Amino acid sequence: MSMNARAGAKMALSGLAAAPLASPACAEAIGQPHPWQLGLQPQVTEIGERINSLHNGLLVIITLITVFVLALILYTLFRFHEARNPVPSRTTHNTFLEIVWTIVPVMILVGIAIPSFSLLRFKLVPPPADIVMKATGSQWLWTYDYPKDQGGGFTIVSKMLDEKERGELIAKGTSPEDAPRLLAVDNEVVLPVGKIIKVEVTSTDVIHGFNLPAFGVKVNAIPGRNNEVWFKVDTEGLYYGQCTQICGDQHSEMPLAFHIVSPERYSEWLKEAKAKFASNGASHARVADARPLAP
Numbered sequence: 001m002s003m004n005a006r007a008g009a010k011m012a013l014s015g016l017a018a019a020p021l022a023s024p025a026c027a028e029a030i031g032q033p034h035p036w037q038l039g040l041q042p043q044v045t046e047i048g049e050r051i052n053s054l055h056n057g058l059l060v061i062i063t064l065i066t067v068f069v070l071a072l073i074l075y076t077l078f079r080f081h082e083a084r085n086p087v088p089s090r091t092t093h094n095t096f097l098e099i100v101w102t103i104v105p106v107m108i109l110v111g112i113a114i115p116s117f118s119l120l121r122f123k124l125v126p127p128p129a130d131i132v133m134k135a136t137g138s139q140w141l142w143t144y145d146y147p148k149d150q151g152g153g154f155t156i157v158s159k160m161l162d163e164k165e166r167g168e169l170i171a172k173g174t175s176p177e178d179a180p181r182l183l184a185v186d187n188e189v190v191l192p193v194g195k196i197i198k199v200e201v202t203s204t205d206v207i208h209g210f211n212l213p214a215f216g217v218k219v220n221a222i223p224g225r226n227n228e229v230w231f232k233v234d235t236e237g238l239y240y241g242q243c244t245q246i247c248g249d250q251h252s253e254m255p256l257a258f259h260i261v262s263p264e265r266y267s268e269w270l271k272e273a274k275a276k277f278a279s280n281g282a283s284h285a286r287v288a289d290a291r292p293l294a295p
């Protein structure tokens with residue numbers, strides 16, 4: 001069964017908002033790191049793909065420079081060894097060489113800066129969003145607000161499953177890969193595929209890190225500030241991230257879990273989630289926290 005079909009079947013079984021929506025322990029292991037992984041996680045957004053290609057391009061440039069410098073060092077060691085070159089040259093300046101070794105690195109850096117700044121701009125200037133939501137970091141969990149005008153009007157509190165809870169889930173038939181240690185949570189964020197999603201990120205206590213590696217998204221969650229990220233995910237699936245600021249003794253226990261589903265399934269989920277999370281209400285206190293400080 002395909003990944004999406006599997007996830008879909010499990011969703012139907014679990015009543016969507018109930019148990020954690022399982023991701024397949026698929027061979028390609030999207031949405032989470034895997035043993036012996038090389039490079040970045042497979043990227044599922046345009047931002048992520050552009051980051052990946054910049055990263056790969058830089059790797060080529062760095063490798064060429066390193067090999068070139070190593071070759072120069074080895075040549076110097078060999079050619080100007082005392083035995084081969086008993087009388088050292090007294091030359092101290094070479095204008096041509098000095099111009100070359102100034103201009104060439106400048107050109108390399110400018111060559112890197114152009115795609116780098118264009119990517120930064122792409123990342124930092126969000127296009128008009130289809131869905132806006134808010135993520136609030138707290139020691140040590142994430143709270144997600146789905147605004148009323150987007151069909152939401154409820155708040156999800158998302159907490160990591162501890163070993164006991166994971167054990168119970170696995171005992172009920174979930175495979176261990178579908179409830180990854182330190183990543184699986186009780187309530188996942190559910191969002192539609194192919195839509196531009198903007199997330200406003202803040203914190204209630206200390207600085208946390210909102211980081212979703214497969215989306216190419218990473219921003220600090222800072223108390224009293226509202227940072228924003230955007231993404232448009234091309235592939236359905238369950239994507240995990242972890243807090244990337246050392247925020248306290250359970251820093252490693254506040255994962256992010258984003259389940260990307262079809263728009264139809266998303267609207268079904270909205271209905272169920274509204275009923276399920278109604279008792280959480282809207283997190284007024286956190287809205288106030290996120291307001292910019294008065295001048």
Ligand SMILES: [Cu+2]
Nearest residue numbers: 208209243247
């Ligand atoms: Cu944190």
